[in-house]
Amino acid sequence: PRRDPMVDVFRETEDAIARVMQEGRPIELAPANSYVRRIQHQIATRYNLDSRSAGKEPQRRVKILPFGH
Numbered sequence: 001p002r003r004d005p006m007v008d009v010f011r012e013t014e015d016a017i018a019r020v021m022q023e024g025r026p027i028e029l030a031p032a033n034s035y036v037r038r039i040q041h042q043i044a045t046r047y048n049l050d051s052r053s054a055g056k057e058p059q060r061r062v063k064i065l066p067f068g069h
Contacts, residue, residue: 009036013043016064020049024066028054031061040064 009032016027029040037053040062044051050065 006036006039009039010043013040013062013064017044017047017049020064020066021047026063026065026069028063029061031055031059033058034060037062 012029016029020027032040037060041051041053044062044064049067050069052063052065053060054063055061
């Protein structure tokens with residue numbers, strides 16, 4: 001069976017969030033389309049973290065920010 005590419009998106013995003021919480025510094029995710037970025041922002045919100053999109057398409061990406069930034 002083909003793997004759902006969203007599985008990797010969730011894993012990458014949650015790994016980055018864990019590192020942001022551990023290290024207290026922002027982490028940029030890989031470039032992604034607007035649908036994936038929207039989900040990445042929602043995951044960050046679930047962990048009470050802020051996130052921003054940066055860059056221009058198709059290199060636009062989400063940056064996860066540590067708590068309080």
